[in-house]
Amino acid sequence: MKRLEPRHWIFVGLFVAIGCTMLLKIPLEIPITDQTQKMYDYIESLPEGSPLIISFDHEASSLPEIKPIALSILRHAFRKGHKLIGVALYAEGTLIGYRLMQETAAEYDREYGRDYAYLGFRPQYIAAILSMGESLEQTFPQDYLGNDFQDIEMLRTIGNYDDVAGVISIADGSLTTHWIEYGGGRYDVRILAGVTAAMVTTYDPYVASGQLNALVAGLRGAAEYEKLIDREGGGNRGMLAQSTAHLYVIVLIIIGNVAYFRSRRKGRG
Amino acid sequence: MDIGTLVAGLLTLAVLSFLYRDNPVYKMAESLLIGVSIGYFLVVTWESTLMDTMFEPLFAGDDFWLLLPLLLGLLMFARFGRRVAWLAKIPIGFLIGSGAGVAIPAMLYARTIKQMSATVVPLTTSSGWPDISGIVVLVGVITTITYFYFSREHEGVLGRSAKIGTYFLMVFFGATFGFTVMSRMSTFIGRMEFLLTDFLGLMY
Known part of the structure; x- marks a missing residue:
């Protein structure tokens, strides 16, 4: 058996810190940030039955962070009675998006074809975004289940972006940027996003310029949204563990810096 | 299970x-x-x-027009034959030309014009006080751009401005690192939750 190195003890410490705090189940008081509130207010302000495109622009690896965000936004939109059109611009997000929509629609007794539809995946995301701006039917002649576009009741009145209230991109990478550049820039459709925390600094300039209308970011954003819709989920449950993990990383950074400066001083001596 | x-x-x-x-x-x-x-x-x-x-x-x-993109797609495989490899340049040229044509105006508008106009903000509030956030944006944009100005040596005013620019860049890198740590921790927490609830049944 190999002798444990310092990095192994760091991992063990992280396991113990996160595991223990998850078992404790202490709820944290989470203040709502402006951007999460904006997303909530926008969905809330739309008249019942407004069509919204939900674009699942993520891969399976980011699911632990993306799922709580997607679930809380979908729950809110279904609860308000909006008509949701699901699409996927990453192949890996296709089935995940369908499952998430199915799961949340069932919670609110929403019916496929009448209250929501899932159009599936189209490759070449820029071409797909531009094509949807011309005609959703031409881009997706059939839905994910193989039904013809015109056979789906709620889609008969949808031509292109002019007929939807906005696009919500659920993303773990830079795909929302393409929605902003091509969907928002060229077709003037309102773009909102739910993204992983790692992407916040990428999208902040777009939020500041008003090109991105709302941004729900990371597990923290999911926890805020769950609070707004008064429905506990993965975001809320993970917040104490995340705060503990952050404190743990801060302590490690301080210890590392102190050790570095001490060793440097010793070296000089 | x-x-x-x-x-x-x-x-x-x-x-x-x-x-x-x-x-x-x-x-x-x-x-x-x-x-x-x-x-x-x-x-x-x-x-x-x-x-x-x-x-x-x-x-x-x-739609028989679909034969055209099919043909262009098949020409991509011409690269595998030495004598006909030049044929692959046709679809590649088409891709580069159409891609650039679509991307350049969209990116110029969204990433340059809109972003530049977002930095033009009032430097004072409606009550006449200095608007700190507007000033920070202005100073940040100018000093960071001077850091990436390589046509003159970074000395004097240009050097000092570039130096301030590096501090803004460091704040950006720090924020990006912090958010990335947050993101990776969230992924790990998600897996831990799965292990403790669904897999091990220790938590409900």
């Missing part, structure tokens, strides 16, 4: 075993992930691209 949860739990543990050291169990899980991802991607692409948008409409006799 259903078979899906059992497989997912065991694979999660297999991946986490890398934290101790590289081992065959981790390698197996990694290879499985790559294989399944590529397989899934190929099936989805075949179904939703080639079948839905190419072969089905073509065989139904709906």
Whole structure:
């Protein structure tokens, strides 16, 4: 058996810190940030039955962070009675998006074809975004289940972006940027996003310029949204563990810096 | 426990075993992930691209113009033959030309014009006080751009401005690192939640 190195003890410490705090189940008081509130207010302000495109622009690896965000936004939109059109611009997000929509629609007794539809995946995301701006039917002649576009009741009145209230991109990478550049820039459709925390600094300039209308970011954003819709989920449950993990990383950074400066001083001596 | 949860739990543990050291169990899980991802991607692409948008409409006799992109696509494979390799330049040229034509105006508008106009903000509030956030944006943009100005040596005013620019860049890198740590921790917490609830049943 190999002798444990310092990095192994760091991992063990992280396991113990996160595991223990998850078992404790202490709820944290989470203040709502402006951007999460904006997303909530926008969905809330739309008249019942407004069509919204939900674009699942993520891969399976980011699911632990993306799922709580997607679930809380979908729950809110279904609860308000909006008509949701699901699409996927990453192949890996296709089935995940369908499952998430199915799961949340069932919670609110929403019916496929009448209250929501899932159009599936189209490759070449820029071409797909531009094509949807011309005609959703031409881009997706059939839905994910193989039904013809015109056979789906709620889609008969949808031509292109002019007929939807906005696009919500659920993303773990830079795909929302393409929605902003091509969907928002060229077709003037309102773009909102739910993204992983790692992407916040990428999208902040777009939020500041008003090109991105709302941004729900990371597990923290999911926890805020769950609070707004008064429905506990993965975001809320993970917040104490995340705060503990952050404190743990801060302590490690301080210890590392102190050790570095001490060793440097010793070296000089 | 259903078979899906059992497989997912065991694979999660297999991946986490890398934290101790590289081992065959981790390698197996990694290879499985790559294989399944590529397989899934190929099936989805075949179904939703080639079948839905190419072969089905073509065989139904709906749109013979589809032969043109099909031909261009097939010409890509000309690269494998030495004598006909030049034919691949036709679809590549088409891709580069159309791609640049579509991207340049959109990116100029969204990334340059709109972003520049967002930095033109009032430097005072409606009550006449200095608007700190507006001033920070202005100073940040100017000093960071001077850092990337390489046509003159960074001395004097330019040097001092570039130096301030590096501090803004460091704040950006720090924020990005912090958010990335947050993101990775969230992923780990998600897997821990799965292990503790669905897999081990220690938490409900």
